[in-house]
Amino acid sequence: MFATAKIGRSLSKAAYKAEVENLRTELLEVQIALRERDIPVYLIIAGMEGAGKGGVVNTLDEWLDARGVHVHAFWDESDEEKYRPRPWRFWRAMPRRGEISVFFGGWYLWPVEQRFAGHWDDVDIDQCMRGIRELERMLINDDALIVKCWYHFSEEDQRRKLKALARSDRSRWKMLPKKSKFSEQYQRFEQVADRVIRATDIGRAPWHIIEATDRRYRDMMTGKILLQAIKEALADTSQDERPANDAPTIANGELLPDAPEAQVTLIDRIDLDQTIERDDYRKRLDSLQAELNELSWQAYNENTSTVLVFEGVDAAGKGGAIRRVTQAVDSRLREVIPIAAPTDEERAHHYLWRFWRHVPRAGRMVIFDRSWYGRVLVERVEGFTSHDNWARAYLEINDFEEQLTGAGIVVQKFWLQISKEEQLARFKAREDTPYKRYKITDEDWRNREKWDDYRDAVNEMLTRTSAQHAPWNLIAGNDKRFARIQVLEIVTKALRDTLKAKSKS
């Protein structure tokens, strides 16, 4: 989920200057329109300590017309607040229609702290987050616009930032824990945040994860996201004509500033040049497959099932990678489900129905060659389903996978990536090899033309559906052998760890 905030995006002074004036003008314009249309705006500014939430708010303060903006922080509790139900403080701070309330931390700060401090367990936080979903949906049903920004950066960047803050008097951060301790805290915080964000990433009020290392990039993105969200709200003609439930808003990718240093994506960060020597490959393959075979029997005996999901660009080598897994697992224990266009019967049900059908019995492994992620990839890009439907699907998918992992199933997801040049080479090779020709169709060429659209959809998918219990693994696919070894290593490790944890408990 947070990998997208550790890419190293930035914005040069010049690039910032080129865009900021226009952005400010537009923000002031939509503020006036907001008032006319009576839409209340909730801007939630949350994220890591030291990520500059205060800085963001100061910038917005400068950009926006102060008359319609109110900033609320909830960290020091007044007597009045302490002796009333917790939500009371938020209700006091609700914006009037036509105005903007900026919430520092919003209703998210306190639960995150409770969990981080260990006062709460996962069930408590899930319970609380579902309450928040209800609250936000209720406000949205009342025509509100909710914009949620989460500021994040790498451990290294946070450490550096907090050190700098500690030197300045203004900061509450006088003491930094030792490095090892710090690292542990960073990871714990990320785990909590991951859970919180996944549980509240609803289609009509999605989270925007913003990399906070570079101040200019951070502020510019916040402004652009806010602007775009308000524009879309204004375009909604009226509540009655608004499409049903949880409609979507912004795909982050489309909003990135033009400057190349800001345009980097998660996928761009995959080092596609990694390779493995042929001899080395054979040795690793043999040893991994032997281990996997053993683990899969053990999993069978202990009723531990596995779901593997393979997605990737065309010709990235999904089939080959899957075969290296199935070779290692007895055919009675595993099944490969290739997902193509749905059958009539599948089409007559909810889109998740066809995947629920194939959920494995305890002890078995099911491998999906393409999957439910088609909803937010091909169906989105090709327009096979409405904007509403795919935007809502992130939450539905996260819920679905939680039901799997909650029942003890091991879930691992693979995204296989190759470069555009490598794809071209493989397409041509397929056309030239008679027994491979069936693998290449006109559709593959058409998809290739939409490379950039797919890239945006993939990046958003990776961000919104990467959970610690059901992670996306990005696989460098230019070297097929390298990719296969990576996949086998991840599957083997996941099974090994799960079975070990089970035998301990």
Next chain:
Amino acid sequence: MFATAKIGRSLSKAAYKAEVENLRTELLEVQIALRERDIPVYLIIAGMEGAGKGGVVNTLDEWLDARGVHVHAFWDESDEEKYRPRPWRFWRAMPRRGEISVFFGGWYLWPVEQRFAGHWDDVDIDQCMRGIRELERMLINDDALIVKCWYHFSEEDQRRKLKALARSDRSRWKMLPKKSKFSEQYQRFEQVADRVIRATDIGRAPWHIIEATDRRYRDMMTGKILLQAIKEALADTSQDERPANDAPTIANGELLPDAPEAQVTLIDRIDLDQTIERDDYRKRLDSLQAELNELSWQAYNENTSTVLVFEGVDAAGKGGAIRRVTQAVDSRLREVIPIAAPTDEERAHHYLWRFWRHVPRAGRMVIFDRSWYGRVLVERVEGFTSHDNWARAYLEINDFEEQLTGAGIVVQKFWLQISKEEQLARFKAREDTPYKRYKITDEDWRNREKWDDYRDAVNEMLTRTSAQHAPWNLIAGNDKRFARIQVLEIVTKALRDTLKAKSKS
């Protein structure tokens, strides 16, 4: 919540015969239309043991075209089911578009049993119910129609029914617990069911509580509810033009069979003729007010706040009843909030905002003279808000009150009822008494003309928002003194019990 299922509604053989043929014809017609419009229907048949769920399904079997109907029960778990995540069994049973799946117990049976058997606590059940809300909303977003019927009857009726069943060979119920034990079980089950239903009574898939004592009434209501729900779903032109989120469906009152024995409502069951002697009244009043005064100071010292809600027909005596409470409580400890048309500022916020404003500090008492229930009473009847908005409000209100009681606030709600004749007499008396004339307006006379509309709205409100932790108390108001004593007794008892429970823990 279940008072509505203990009214004693029935349907004579003749009245049943007069309606059934028409109902069956219409049901078959809409079944054909369903298929053409590709709408999947989920019919959930749940409720008390012995309420005749099997009988309902048999009747529907007879009435509907079997080709589009599938019945699913989930009580004996197959191996296939046992070793997969729980939802898998439901996904297997999902109807195709255009068909009807009848779910015995649905996804509700198992959680109710877990809680009833004591394996779960309230947090577990709430967590599970919120998951169910998500599931149902997801299906509705996919154009499904979900019809949820809950069959219920009084303890006496259940006991009689189970005894009869125990005598027959076909029943699983061979042994009945002793009467005292039975009574305890009945109440426990009702508590669990109350929580489950309130948490999942969403606007677009509301619960229908059906009194199950009389077989003909029970079956007829089920058929009419199903028919009406399907008709409304067919009238929805398409997903895109459907109004936003959680739209509403049926108000039970409108569907009641024409026969008078089926038309009785909760309000009709209030015995309005109850009175109290003047001397007796003075004595009770003095002693109750003295006790309440003491309790209110104790509550202040122990940070226990109270919220009282007064609703009722015009001239039912709310003001007088409220004054008897405020006379007893020090004016520094309590506040009366009269709710009239919202101010500009209130109108600029969510409708619950104006009530959140007045949530008491710990130790204080706030009395609402009319309240948030205006949303489902006057706003509904007068058409001040859309059907969607008021239908969604039941859940929003239940959530709101749960946040209050969850924070330890005592919540008691009063519905003051007088007969139509008594109202007329009071209106006339007001017109004839100079210093009371300001109390009667044209609006009162207009409201009186809508007596029946209000009665339906009130009955639905009482059913959908009566929670054990925030109950509705129905007050017989024809004798003002009797009403006041009832109110004082309830307030005093609620405070006394709460403070006692606190001092114990």
